[in-house]
Amino acid sequence: MENLGKLIRTLRKERKLSQQALAQQYGMSRSTISGIENNTISEVGIRKVQAILSGFGYELTGVPRQLTRPTLDTLKTMSFHD
Template sequence: MENLGELIKLLRKERKMSQQDLAKQYGMSRSTISGIENNTISEIGLRKVEAILNGFGYELTAVPRRSTRPTLDTLKKVNFHG
């Protein structure tokens, strides 16, 4: 979520909006917007984040992570020990 907060802050500033403006537009408190942007809020509903991103012309998506370490199956396929 850290990157989402940074993105939301960047998009808000590009549009010359205050945190209060954004909060009012989406029925949130300014402290909630601040928490999202600074990654200090303990829990935030995905619908709230999605609504903000949609308002800026973005969509929230999920993509599978790439493993940084090979799996055992991968190592077997490349004949790691042979």
Template structure:
């Protein structure tokens, strides 16, 4: 999530929008958009993020996180098996 603000900023700039314009589109303050882009807002609601991304032509999705192997898996010798 740390990169979310940077992503939103890059998408906003590539769309040719100012922070104020993006904020007005979504009923937020410019300060809120700035805080999101600079990761200084302590909590950002998922609905806000989804709305901002959708307004920029993207969608919020979830992807499975790679998990670390446990000790038994490491001992079994399948250290480089990426399917687990």
């Protein structure tokens, strides 16, 4: 969520929108926008975040995360200089 909040703040500022203006556009409070941007809101609906991102021309997607860390043997075989 932290990266998501930073992205929303960056997009909002690029478009010279205040938190209040963005909040009004999506029927939210300014404190909700602030909480999203600062990662201090305990819960935010996925539809709210999706609506904001969609308005900025972005799409909310899920990406699988790596479930296990690579072993030392695996790391030794990897080339990091390509």
